Amino acid sequence: MIRVAICAPSTPFAREDAARVLALAAEVPGVELHFHEQSFAVDGHFAGSDAVRLAAFLECANDPAFDAVWFARGGYGANRIAQDAVARLDHVAGRKAWLGYSDGGYLLAALYRARIGRPVHAPMPTDIRRAGGEDAVRRSLGWLAGDRSGEEPTLDGRHPAVAFNLTTLAMLGGTPLMPGLAGHVVMVEEVSEYLYAVDRLFFHASAHLGGIAGLKLGRVSEVPDNDRPFGADAGEIARFWCARHDIPFLGQADIGHDAANRIVPFGLASAGRDS
Amino acid sequence: MIRVAICAPSTPFAREDAARVLALAAEVPGVELHFHEQSFAVDGHFAGSDAVRLAAFLECANDPAFDAVWFARGGYGANRIAQDAVARLDHVAGRKAWLGYSDGGYLLAALYRARIGRPVHAPMPTDIRRAGGEDAVRRSLGWLAGDRSGEEPTLDGRHPAVAFNLTTLAMLGGTPLMPGLAGHVVMVEEVSEYLYAVDRLFFHASAHLGGIAGLKLGRVSEVPDNDRPFGADAGEIARFWCARHDIPFLGQADIGHDAANRIVPFGLASAGRDS
Secondary structure (H helix, E strand, O other): OEEEEEEOOOOOOOHHHHHHHHHHHOOOOOEEEEEOHHHHOOEOOEOOOHHHHHHHHHHHHOOOOOOEEEEOOOOOOHHHOHHHHHHOOOHHHHHOEEEEOHHHHHHHHHHHHOOOOEEEEOOOHHHHHOOOHHHHHHHHHHHHOOOOOOEOOOOOOOOOEEEEEHHHHHHHOOOOOOOOOOOOEEEEEEEOOOHHHHHHHHHHHHOOOOOOOEEEEEEEEOOOOOOOOOOOOHHHHHHHHHHHOOOOEEEEOOOOOOOOOOEEEOEOOOOOOOO | OEEEEEEOOOOOOOHHHHHHHHHHHOOOOOEEEEEOHHHHOOEOOEOOOHHHHHHHHHHHHOOOOOOEEEEOOOOOOHHHHHHHHHHOOOHHHHHOEEEEOHHHHHHHHHHHHOOOOEEEEOOOHHHHHOOOHHHHHHHHHHHHOOOHHHEOOOOOOOOOEEEEEHHHHHHHOOOOOOOOOOOOEEEEEEEOOOHHHHHHHHHHHHOOOOOOOEEEEEEEEOOOOOOOOOOOOHHHHHHHHHHHOOOOEEEEOOOOOOOOOOEEEOEOOOOOOOO
16 A cells, blocks of 8 residues: 655645545555645644644654655745755655756755655646546556656656756756756756746746756747737747757647646666556 | 937937937936937847847947947847947947846846946836836936936945846846955846745845845736735845845845936946036
8 A cells, every 4th residue: 555645845736626636536455545634724824834834744754654655736935945845855755756847856855856655747636626626636646656657758768857847947946946957868848938938937947957958848838929029939938948958859748737648757867667 | 418329238229218318318408319220120029130139239339429229129139249339349338328227137237247438227218117216217318417416325435336127137047147246245126026026036136145245125016916915025136035145135226227317337436426
C-alpha cells in the first residue's frame, strides 16, 4: 500500500473537491490518500499562515507512515516556505515522492536541489475541477500505484528532466531554491499570460539556463487578448530566446495547465516505462 | 542649448502626442527636442523590429549633436535590444543623459552597468496622456534644462541610488544587463499587478539585492481586485522580503506609474539640489 499525505503549501483546497478525489482514489488499488486538515485552512490568500503551511508540510514529510506527499493545489505561496521546509526535513523524507506542479514547483525545485526524495511534476487534486479533470487526477494516482503510462512521452531515460511553469522557473533563477540544471532537459509551460509577458519570462529564465541539454515547450494556454498582436507565437518566442543563449530547442512537451498534463519525474525517468 | 533625441526602444508613440510634447518643450528655454521617426514605427507589439529599434537608438546615442536620449514610452521590448545597444555605443555616448522608466529600465540598467553616461529614471513623453501628465513631462524637460527641483526628495547626495519598476528589476536579476547595486539605495514601484504577484516579484528581486544600502518603496498602483484579499499591503510585503534578506527597509520613495513620478538620476545625485 502506497500511503499519500496531501497538504496545501500555497492556497486552500475545498472539502467537496477532496471528497471527489478520495472517491476516485478508492478505485485505485494500492493507493491510500490522507488529506491533512491544513489543506482546508484559509488565511487571506493562503491556506494558512506561512507557519501553518510549513508545519503541515513537515508533518506530512517527516511522518514515516507516508510514502509520498501530494500538493493539493498551486496558486501562490510555496516559495515563502520552501527554504525553511527543506532545512527541516529528516531522513524519512528522503524516501518520498513529492507530487505537484505550477506554484508547487518552488518546493519541487528546492527538494531537487537538496536531493531529497523524488520530486515529480504531476497533476494535483485541484485538477478535479477541470473539464476532464478526473483523468488528470487518475494519472497521478496511477503513477503513485506504479503505472508509468502517464509519464511525459518524450522522456528518454537518458537525459535527466525537470518540468516547470515558466513563471515559477523565472522566479526561481538566482534564488536559494534554484537547482543546478546542467545537462537537463527543461520543460516549461504557461497559462494566462500575455505573449509579451511570456517573451519577458523567456528573456529572464533563459539567462539562468546555461548548460542545460535543451528546452521543450509545453502548452502556453489561455493567452489573454492584448490591444495588438504580439507578432510571434509561443514557439517562436521560445526558439528566439533559446537561440540567443545557445540552448538547443527540442520541440514540444506534453505538459500544461490542463487535464492532459503529463507526469515528469525530476531527474532520470525510471527504466522500462510502458508508455 | 540642450539637444534631446527621442526614440522608442519598446512600443510605438503617437504623432499627436509628440506634437503636444513639442509644444510643451517650446515653453522651456534651453531644451530642443528631436523625435526620431522610428518613434512612430509599428511592428506587432513593438515600435519596429529589434533591428529597427536598435538602429534608431544607436543613431540617437552615437550622434554628437545630441546631449541626451529620451525614451518615448515603455510597454515592453527594450530588454531585447539593450545588450547589443550597449556594445555598439561610441565615445560620444558617454557624455549623454538617458531618460526613461518602466520598460526603459532595461536600457538604464545596461547603461549603468557599463558606466556609459547618466541613466535617469524620469517621466517620459508618453506621460502626456495621463491626467496631470503635462506636469510630469515638464518635470523631465526642466531637469534637462538644469532644474533639479523635480528630483526624488529623499535623495541625499551621499548614497548612490537607482529606481526601477519592480517587474523590470526582477527580470534583470541574473541577466547580462543587471548592474552591481552594492551600496545603493534601490527604489521600486509597480503598477497593475495583483498583490500576490507583487509578493512573488519581491521574493525574486530581493534575492538579487544582497549588499544594497536599502530599499525604498514607491507607489504600487492600480492593483486589480483578486477573488480574495491577499492579507498584506505592499508596504508589509516589502518589509517582509527585506527582513528575509537582511535588507534595510528605508521607507517610501516618491516614484510610480503616475504624473507625480519624480526623477532619480542613477548613482549620486548632483550636489546643491534646490528641491
